[in-house]
Amino acid sequence: MPNYQAPQRDIQFVMHEVLAMADHYKSVPGGEDMDAPMIDAILEEASKFSENVLAPINASGDAQGCQWNNGVVTTPAGFKEAYAQFVEGGWPSLSHSPDLGGQGLPESLGTMVSELNGTSNWSWSMYSGLSHGAMNTIETHGTEEQKQCYLLPLVEGRWTGTMCLTESHCGTDLGLLRTKAEPQADGCYHITGTKIFISAGEHDMVDNIVHIVLARLPDAPAGTKGISLFIVPKFCIKADGSLGERNQVKCGSLEQKMGIHGNATCVMNFDGAKGYLIGPANKGLNCMFTFMNTARIGTAVQGLCAAEGAFQGALEYAKERLQMRSLAGPVAPEKPADPIIVHPDVRRMLLTAKSFAEGGRMLVYYLAQLNDTITRNSDSDDAKDAEVLLSLLTPIAKAFMTETGVESANLGMQCFGGHGYIREYGMEQIVRDARISTIYEGTTGIQALDLLGRKVLMTQGASLKLFTKKIHLFCQAEIENEAMAEFIKPLAVANKEWGDLTVKLGMAAMKDRNEVGAASVDYLMYAGYVTHAYFYARAAKVAQNALAGDTSETDFYEAKLFTARFFFARLLPRTQAHASAMLAGADTLQGLHEEHFRF
Template sequence: MPSYRAPQRDIQFVMHEVLAMSDHYKTLQGNEDIDVQTIDAILEEASKFAENVLAPINASGDEQGCTWDDGHVTTPAGFKEAYARYVEGGWPSISHSPSVGGQGLPESLGTMINELSGTSNWSWSMYPGLSHGAMNTIETHGTDAQKTLYLLPLVEGRWTGTMCLTESHCGTDLGLLRTKAEPQADGGYAITGTKIFISAGEHDMVDNIVHIVLARLPGAPEGTKGISLFIVPKVNVNPDGSLGERNQVKCGSLENKMGIHGNATCVMNFDGAKGYLIGPANKGLSCMFTFMNIARIGTAVQGLCSAEGAFQGALEYSKERLQMRSLAGPVEPEKPADPIIVHPDVRRMLLTAKAFAEGGRMLVYYLSQLNDTVTHNGTTDEAKEAEVLLSLLTPIAKAFMTETGLESANLGMQCFGGHGYIREYGMEQIVRDARISTIYEGTTGIQALDLLGRKVLMTQGQSLKAFTKKIHLFCKAEAGNEVMAEFIEPLMALNKEWGDLTMKVGMAALKDRNEVGAASVDYLMYSGYVTQAYLFARAAKVSQDALAKGAGDIDFYQAKLFTAQFFFSRLLPRTQTHATTMLAGAGTLQGLDQEHFRF
């Protein structure tokens, strides 16, 4: 079973050296005093919790799973106790406003904590993770009375929250949902319907669960324009904040899942449950995106966690497993065979997972930095620019990082050979847990349509230009730096090609709108590789400067440079396949009549 060690040095590299977070915090009102020492102290304590509390119950939680009994759900042994320690440590409140009981620290620090808890135990991390979307939705769209009743216990972690969106016939097409909300004399609503795939929908960790539910009011327009959003507590809350009687919402069953066994994925039945409108009537979908965007970034973190966990497990095994001799001659002749880490193909798999973990870390922390600016700096020009970039990069991060996280999980398992397929080694759990990440909170295809259709083409490419301009300025600044040429020259070429490809796809879409759907996934993956190339180039610049100054930790910076070189030479060329494929045309997909699809 692989042990988890928090990658503190790499997190510090991203936070302090690549993204200069302490300087960034000086621009955020109320966070000016957060310095390197503060960040490191939080990182150290969160690492201890992840390594010593969460990691030891990861495999046992997967093996035991959750149990259902007449609507009641029991989590695996140790999960409830770990959550109590999480609340005792004040972790749920770290990134929320002091006005609602939070500590007022930036969301980017919360992202750092989410990575640590997620890699050590993804199933457990989903219980507090789902609460953040509920909290942000209530804080953004709730009335003062709703904030008073629901926010403080959520922020303190005494209650948890969920997102109850889809139904069995809907999938991603929420315009088809049938859950009803009937107005009541007391100003509330009776919510009736069934929701599926509700993560952490029922469990034994807290006394109350606050469900954020999409439903239709009587006479509402058809489709997405007729959806409203409601707060539906598991236990009704009295005006003084105390808990009243049980609401008419119940877990009908647990889904029998491929992975994330330690998390309760529930079918939730609402039988005239008391609910309360949050936000304007029939505007629920727009309000929903308050937590959906946060959920997408959170799912991108899972891609990072999958890659990091797979790399750590495979690296440890590859250094110990003896098999065959190096083709260049014995490396450890005193042993009966060499460790498999000497073999080029094992190195390929390890370095791929390593690169996707480190590139993903930079990307999701960069997104969290942009989110800080949007959240704290209001209507400033800097905040507006950050919002454009965040909107563009969120679907890229969610889809690209989960796809590459799953690839990394499979490669990590492959390093073990047949042992990777055996449960006791822990690698197949990473694969099973990672598989859902490309599906929930919007599949890869949905993210790709959002990116290419809504974020790029519908803005006439303006959102893309905002980001490619940043890449251009970085490349321009380093154009005369010979030691950066191996990174800058290909990055400049791809940055230009990105715009050219966008123009070609857009022109083709004017003739056939199916061209967008046909090109979209390849377009997103292309975008992901270029985005991470930009971040790896920044990391390479930091590392080269540190080495030139004779900074300590030479081995670390040299390894950073090597990983960047590996990404550019071995992974970035995948962009050319994606470029060719996205221009292949919709006809290669749509040309076969439906009735000719046969088996």
């Protein structure tokens, strides 16, 4: 198995030097006392937990998987004990309000912890990860009584939460869901139906599980306008807050999956289970977006985790594995062959994974920074701009980072040759675990439609202009800096082209709406590369300034510059293929009659 080491120095680079988080926290309620040493102390402790507690049970958890026995689910050996340590350390409560039993620290610190936990053991991290979405949903849309009942044990980690959306016949089209909610005289509802693909739907790590469930009221309108949202606890809660009788919700089976074997992906049967309406009737999908957006950012983190894990595992192997001689002549003449890291193609694979990991880290931590501003300064002008930017960048981060995470996982496995296909090396597990990330919380295609159709074209480009203006201003500020020319010139060109492409697609869509669907995935991938390029240019600027000063970390900053140059030279040019494809027109996809699709 890859020997996971938390990338503390690179996280510090992003937190302190690229995003200036300590300064940011001064303007965030709850973060006023946060400085760089305190951030580093939290990072160090979280790193110890991920390296020493979670990483050792990653492979064993994958091999053992979860066990189902008549509705009872047992997690792999060590998972329950690790979760108890997680709770004892106060990690679930890190970024939640002190009024709810939390520590009140900024939510971006939770994103940092999520990366560490996810890279070391993605399956385990999902048990606690989904609880944050449940908490955010209840806190945003729940009644005071619901908040008092559910939030404290969730924040403390004594309970966990799930998101119950999908049914076998509807998938992404939630307007087709059939789960029913029958009102009762005492004000509760009886929830009846079956939900599938429910991550952490049943397990043995906590006393209670709080399901956030979409269902239909008897008089509900058809389609998405007739969906309501409900809280359905595994155990009913008594008036004094203690657990009562078992609710009529049960795990019918575990999905037999390609990966994430250590996480219980459940079929959940609701057989007249007691549920409680959260938010307005028939507005459940609107309320559920609070949960879904939290989960989408969490899934973007999974893309980062896959890239980082693949890079670390492949790098360690590439330094040790001897095979062939360097084309330029022996590098290790005292050995029978050279380590494979000398070969250009191995370097290409390693640097691609490295680039997507480090670029993704900058992007997702920036989203966390925006989220801090929104949640802690909700009435400010900065918060309004942050909300627009977060809305625009979330589908880019979710889809682009998971697609490139899967690419990185495959490249990491490829570095091992045939050994990468063998379980004992752990690389094929990264591939299997990562593959779901492009599917759940909205597939790449769904995210792309959301980005181009809803976030860009429906706002007439206003949200896009807010972000491209930030890139433009950065380029203008560096236009006279010759040392930055290799980054600024191509970034400025790509940024302008992004706007030009958007106008062309908007014009085409006015004639044929299929143009949006036909272009959307290429548009999103184009956006992802330009967004990464912007952050790499910022990182290059930081590295250049450090090297011009009195730094003792010359190698670190030179590596940062090298990675930025690799991204601009080798990965940013992919935008041109995406640009050509998105302008090829819907007829290249829709022109073939469905009867002519044949085996």
